[in-house]
Amino acid sequence: MSVAAVLFLSSGSSVPAQENTAPVTVDRSATGGAQTLDDILRRQRGENIPADLGNGVTGTGAPSDGPLGSQGVLSDSELWRRARQGQAFTTSSQDPNAGILVQDEGTQWLATRQTTLPKYSTYAILAMVILLTLFMLIRGRIRIMSGWSSIKIERFTFIERFGHWLLATSFVILAITGLSLLFGREYVVPGLDWIHAKMNPDAIDPNYGRDAYAWFALAGKWLHDNIAWAFMIGLVLIFVMWVFRNIPTWTDVKWLAKGGGMFSNASHPHARKFNAGQKILFWLVILLGGSLSASGISLLQPGEYAMFAATFEKLNMAGEAIGYPLGLETSLSPIEEMQYSQVWHTIIGVAMIVIVIAHIYIGSVGMQGAFSAMGSGKVDLNWAREHHDLWVAKLEKKGKVPRPAGASNPNTRTTMPLRAPKKPTVPAE
Ligand code: HEM
Incomplete structure (x- = not known):
């Protein structure tokens, strides 16, 4: 139409x-x-x-x-x-x-889908990559300042890691297939043509890129539609397991006020199991992931849900209540609902990709000692003291921090820290 x-x-x-x-x-x-x-x-x-x-x-x-x-x-x-x-x-x-x-509205939707969305998505992803590159060049890798200890403590159980990796791997597949559907004509087709021309300089098929992309897009769409369920299960799992630990506290405000110690080696603001930055990530993943799932389900079942008309109605009412009438259209045809869902799904998906790129950086190469938390489930005691001191203090109180061989004091470290972090007291929530 x-x-x-x-x-x-x-x-x-x-x-x-x-x-x-x-x-x-x-x-x-x-x-x-x-x-x-x-x-x-x-x-x-x-x-x-x-x-x-x-x-x-x-x-x-x-x-x-x-x-x-x-x-x-x-x-x-x-x-x-x-x-x-x-x-x-x-x-x-x-x-x-x-x-x-x-x-008629399809004309505007088509222009948004073909021009606006790919353009601003490219800007947003590139901006995050540039920002992280600058951060990496200026700040460098965040190291364990007191060096490695020989003591490992459990940070995440098997089921927590399972939930995280279910969410993470499904998200990465959804991101790759989603972006390839969004950028197929702009980047994937010319990219495939370029590879084909390099490999077969004497027999160039002018349709190679488009033909190969057709299969790629078909497979990508199938994967995207089906892997989405794994993402939703992962989302529910991490929500149930971590929601209580991600309730904001006063400690988080102080952590944020100190920039989370991200910009200086000397600063390690107090943090519990999850610091304020991680809590922000958690809530963004839950809220954006939930909205991404809802708009995705409405795209999977065309014409079944009228989410935007209902949302616009509520927004109009809220706007009127505070004296800013929004006048959003509330009688939308099923096809308009789909168009709004598609645009929203892309915006939220790209926003999550941008956020997750930063998370992957800090959870892998950006911070020494961080990855093992989700790898083996165990982290170095000195890393834990520097980044989650209040959590370690609680574990010590419960006697869950292993003592180094021959140590009488449970807090004795096996390696001398360069700068011994102060033993924190656990403030009341
Ligand atoms: C694919 C590469 C990824 C790596 C290497 C990675 C790494 C990590 C690590 C090491 C942690 C634990 C941090 C700690 O111990 O404090 C973590 C936690 C977490 N990850 Fe990932 N992750 C990845 C992808 C994702 C994706 C795609 C999502 C969501 C869509 C995600 C969501 C979370 C959440 C919500 C947490 C808990 C909060 C936090 O620690 O920041 N991760 N990740």
Whole structure:
């Protein structure tokens, strides 16, 4: 339908732009109020003829009476204009999409899908990569300042790591397949053509990129639609396991005020099992991941959910309550719901990709000693003291921190820290 809309609109692109002149009063009694040939000619001259002129008017006299009557005086352009406005036809089908021959809003959606979304998604991802590269160059790897101890303590159990990796691997597959669907024509097709030309300089097939991408896109779509369920299960698992540890506390405010110690080796603000930065990541993953899942499910089952009309209604009410009426459209056709879902799904997906790139950096090469938390499940005691001192203090109180061989004091380290961190007291929540 949107393709028809594009063809329809582009076929009229030779018409000069309308000037902002006042509408002229015209006698349209001969057409029963429908537009006249004179209206069409004046519109073509660029005069201001309202687009909704004669809406609901079906012509005059007997020829247009009754559902099977002729369209009487309607011209082709009038007919197509009404088709665009969803007024030209009737159908006995129960499918709410069946009566839509041309969907005008599809033109704007198509432009957003083909131009705006790929453009700003590229900017956002590149901006994060540049920011992280600068951070890496200026700050360098965040090291364990007191050096490695020989003591390992358990940070995440098997089921916690299972939940994390289920979420992480499914997300990475969804991100790769999702981006390849978004950028296929811009990057993947030319990329495949380039590889093909390098490997077969003597027999270049001009359709190679498009043909190969067709298979790639088909497989990618299948993976994307099915791996999504693993992502949702992972999301529920980490929510259930970690929600209580991610409730914000006063300690988090102080952690944030000190920039989390991210910009200086000398600063290690107090933190419990999850610091404020991790809590922010957790809630972003839960909220954005939840919204991504909801919009994804509505795309998987076209026409089943009307989430945007309901959301816009609530936003309108909230806007009015605080004196800022938003005037969002609340009567959306099923196809418009799908278009909003698609745009929203892409925006949220790309936002998550940008956030997760930063997380992957800090959870792997960016911070010494961090990866093993999700690898073996154990971390070095000195790493834990530097980044999650209040958590370690609690474990020590419960006697869960192994003592080094021969040590009488449970807090004795096996390696001398360069700068011994102070033993923290656990503040009341
Ligand atoms: C694929 C590469 C990834 C690596 C190497 C990685 C690494 C890690 C590590 C080491 C931790 C534990 C940090 C600690 O001990 O304090 C962690 C935690 C976490 N990860 Fe990942 N992760 C990856 C992907 C993801 C993805 C794709 C998501 C979500 C979509 C995610 C969500 C989380 C969350 C919510 C936590 C708990 C909060 C936090 O520690 O920041 N991770 N990850």
